[in-house]
Amino acid sequence: MQRRQLILALTACATLPLPVRAQTYPGRAVHIVNPFAAGGALDQLARLLAQHLNVALDQPVVVENRTGASGNIGTAYVAKSAADGYTLVMGSSATHGINPSLFGARLPFDPVRDFAPVAVAVVQKNVLVVHEGLPAHTVQELIEQARAQPGKLSFGSAGAGTSQHLSGELFKAQAKVNLLHVPYKGSAQAMQDLLGGQVSMLFVDIPTALPHIRAGRLRALGLTAAQASPALPEVRPLAQLGLPDFDLKAWYGVLAPAGTPAPVLARLNTVIVDSLRDPKVREHLLGIGMEPMTLDLDQSAQYIATELQRWADVVRLSGAAL
Incomplete structure (x- = not known):
């Protein structure tokens, strides 16, 4: 009787769904969208980060240029992409600082609601x-x-x-x-x-x-x-040199679509920050005029929020309009 009950119990267990195996990230190529043209500073940074991510993640990391509308086309594309960590965007003080004030309701994405900051990488x-x-x-x-x-x-x-x-x-x-x-x-x-x-x-x-x-x-x-x-x-x-109130600098970083799992964001942030701490990477960036940042996820989010307000003030003071 006991043997029969044991067999029935084992049979019942076999019919239950097995625990879902934790997905390892990444399991395939990661795409980084640069919303500006190839050859500029943002493109140089994107390709440098891609080289290091490629090694650290042990997967291909591809930089893709999707240009147009002051960076809005490529950025909007990533905002609408799957929130799985496989499509990222090179954000900047243009897409996540200036454009929200210049474009207003015409902006095809929300710089806060539609994105999860991964890492603010450099100031420029x-x-x-x-x-x-x-x-x-x-x-x-x-x-x-x-x-x-x-x-x-x-x-x-x-x-x-x-x-x-x-x-x-x-x-x-x-x-x-x-x-x-x-x-x-x-x-x-x-x-x-x-x-x-x-x-x-x-x-x-x-x-x-x-x-x-x-x-x-x-x-x-x-x-x-x-x-x-x-x-x-x-x-x-x-x-x-005669313009005492002049003080503008840009920032560049990496963002993911909103809803990207926290462990994926944390993994990406760790890898990017580690690459920026590499002495050779720091020396290279400083030599071409980029100053590395090593901000965690929360610090990156706070930095971007502060920059949104700062650039809104600059837009107002400059009188710039589209």
């Missing part, structure tokens, strides 16, 4: 550079030339709504000059036109400008942040 200072053929050799000479030729000088940017665009608008407001804004689909395209003389100046990320400054093809007049940059120690901040 822009540099004001001019074509070597431009007569101005100082910020004050540039301002004088702009005042003498209102609307004739132009500044390019990586797109409307980027920190480069806002740097130019704030420069116009504080220097009281009239400049023409020429938006591009990325820093690399804007740089090509500056080198070709199609635009007069750029407020551009240091990684994009640095090779041309060192080669003597461009003249660096000032930094947009109030602090010096290790990559360009000889270039002074605009705040020290």
